[in-house]
Amino acid sequence: MSASSKLWALPATKVLAKFRTKELSPVDYLTALTERIEAKDPDIGAVTEILPEATASARDAERFYLRTRADDLDDILAMRPLVGLPVIAKEKHAIVGHTLTQGLLHERRTIADRDAAVIRRIRDAGGYIHARSTSPEFSCATVTHSPMWGVTRNPWNPDLSPGGSSGGSGAALAAGFAPLATASDIAGSTRLPAAFTGTVGFKAPYGRIPGAPPLSADWYRGDGPMARTVADTALLARVMVGLDPSDAATIDSPDYLAGSDRTPAEVVESLRGLRVAVCLRLGDFPVGDDIIRNTRAVAAALSFAEAEVEEIEVPWTSERLFETAATHFGAILAPAMRAATAGHEDTLADYTLQFMIDAEAVAARRSLYEGLVMEAEIQAELTTAMAGFDVLLTPTSAVAALQADASYLDGIRIGADGIGREGEGAGLRLEHYWQAHMTVPFNICNRVPVVNVPSGMADCGIPTGVQVVGRPFDDRTAFTVASAIELLRPWTGLAPE
Numbered sequence: 001m002s003a004s005s006k007l008w009a010l011p012a013t014k015v016l017a018k019f020r021t022k023e024l025s026p027v028d029y030l031t032a033l034t035e036r037i038e039a040k041d042p043d044i045g046a047v048t049e050i051l052p053e054a055t056a057s058a059r060d061a062e063r064f065y066l067r068t069r070a071d072d073l074d075d076i077l078a079m080r081p082l083v084g085l086p087v088i089a090k091e092k093h094a095i096v097g098h099t100l101t102q103g104l105l106h107e108r109r110t111i112a113d114r115d116a117a118v119i120r121r122i123r124d125a126g127g128y129i130h131a132r133s134t135s136p137e138f139s140c141a142t143v144t145h146s147p148m149w150g151v152t153r154n155p156w157n158p159d160l161s162p163g164g165s166s167g168g169s170g171a172a173l174a175a176g177f178a179p180l181a182t183a184s185d186i187a188g189s190t191r192l193p194a195a196f197t198g199t200v201g202f203k204a205p206y207g208r209i210p211g212a213p214p215l216s217a218d219w220y221r222g223d224g225p226m227a228r229t230v231a232d233t234a235l236l237a238r239v240m241v242g243l244d245p246s247d248a249a250t251i252d253s254p255d256y257l258a259g260s261d262r263t264p265a266e267v268v269e270s271l272r273g274l275r276v277a278v279c280l281r282l283g284d285f286p287v288g289d290d291i292i293r294n295t296r297a298v299a300a301a302l303s304f305a306e307a308e309v310e311e312i313e314v315p316w317t318s319e320r321l322f323e324t325a326a327t328h329f330g331a332i333l334a335p336a337m338r339a340a341t342a343g344h345e346d347t348l349a350d351y352t353l354q355f356m357i358d359a360e361a362v363a364a365r366r367s368l369y370e371g372l373v374m375e376a377e378i379q380a381e382l383t384t385a386m387a388g389f390d391v392l393l394t395p396t397s398a399v400a401a402l403q404a405d406a407s408y409l410d411g412i413r414i415g416a417d418g419i420g421r422e423g424e425g426a427g428l429r430l431e432h433y434w435q436a437h438m439t440v441p442f443n444i445c446n447r448v449p450v451v452n453v454p455s456g457m458a459d460c461g462i463p464t465g466v467q468v469v470g471r472p473f474d475d476r477t478a479f480t481v482a483s484a485i486e487l488l489r490p491w492t493g494l495a496p497e
Contacts, residue, residue: 177253188439195465228493330363
């Protein structure tokens, strides 16, 4: 049987189309996903639980499609565009009546008394949560393992990580457990798993999508969507955005991405004359040859479609970006983590303890105001670099892969195969493994939208990704270019069987 004939392999947009024509039952679709999880997740470890109430939601959707006249569907689905679609939720996104642990053992009996804003919006749009996905403790690592849930593995290569912190969502999508997933991003936690699993992830501009207070006030962070296609990611993004009384930072987003549902020919035609800046190393990031090759191939495809593509440089260093971000985390996130884990330090993962120590050490050398000065410099440099361009194209990670069970407590060693490893040996060594990722500058400059799309295969056998960075709040152009890349360089979105 071909992958396209397997229900779990269908993208969300095709599933919705089949629901409308009654070619596919929402109950049968949920059954296919559940069976897929039960068969494959023991080897991947991406799912924390399957929600039994999902069956009732699928039955309700089936009745809706059977009873609603075709003439009425357009109006109803315009207001509730996810009717019948199951979504896998990152466990940090609260679901009323279910545990809310963020991977912390001492929170395993904590029950959420309300839905997170993004969960509520999925429900309001007619979708439902059928399963929940893993993350590292407190979403503070770019690998996904914890004492709570064990090791989450990359479906492309189980020895390697799907990234983090939304690694469970990325692995679940690539394995065919769901068509859509929720994610979050404070330093790359959506984009890195998308890159490592060959999926699509969107980091929205700060304020576009509501989060949970008090950390929703942290201007580095943001919740968002992941999927296997750009269109599916945009579908979920449209549902998530907009003002919300629970988050004072949210901004109005009327008619979000309206008019972006264009034909493939129109998408490619829109590239003509578009100005694309390409930055291969973002200063001095040690980008692997395979990642540079794949990024240049994406740029060449855009150029072939008559976009105006130009390579640029930025005056950044990975050390400076890390110091800037660590100052921020040491002033905001580390104190939040200390408060949430006080008295339970002996149950924490080693990387959680190390994150707090590292962030606090940097913050001890520099005030939050001094960190803001550094942030302002980086923001101005990005503005200068993007002047005259519509988007910036850059790799998502300099390192091609991380080991699935590693914690990287003492830096990272990048071997000739592009895999980042722990300990001594041959290869380039970086003081902190976050210096191998190229995502954090766009959290420092967190009014820019970023869409990760697959760029090809790394030499080590897992996917690589590129970031399509838009100008502040110009989400539509970022999605348009991401859609064009997907058309010009088609990608499966699913790991091989």
